[in-house]
């Protein structure tokens with residue numbers, strides 16, 4: 001177990017911690033106990049992404065909100081969303097809240113995938129692959145999602161709705177399609193990467 005080095009205490013009470021290439025900023029002191037889980041999940045994700053041909057960029061930052069309201073204010077996402085990634089910035093709900101719901105390692109892996117994914121993936125495929133990579137798909141119900149006749153493009157559009165039940169069905173359907181593609185063709189082909197020698 002490595003020690004966490006606190007780099008800076010921000011005036012507002014936020015703290016910033018770096019381990020390896022990842023910086024995590026949090027504002028709620030309870031999040032301190034979740035940091036180890038975050039850094040472990042991150043280093044596992046970086047290794048597992050490399051194995052499928054993807055590299056996490058330098059300088060990724062996780063900014064954990066102090067509350068669900070603060071998360072919505074900084075991302076525009078509804079409160080039921082765990083995290084949101086733009087480029088190398090990952091914004092999450094309070095880490096200890098995700099941890100208490102058993103979501104923290106999945107969330108870190110999911111967002112790590114988004115930082116490393118090839119440019120230009122359609123939304124449904126990016127979300128489906130992120131959930132397949134993270135392991136979230138293992139907990140999905142295997143029954144029909146009711147969206148099996150929807151086109152890929154319409155599925156991408158449905159991933160932007162704010163109603164939690166409809167959003168959840170769209171995520172499950174995107175994951176079902178992405179997982180089938182990976183099973184049939186392998187990660188590298190689905191990601192558009194050249195086959196390994």
Ligand SMILES: [Zn+2]
Pocket residue numbers: 110114126127130
């Ligand atoms: Zn995602």
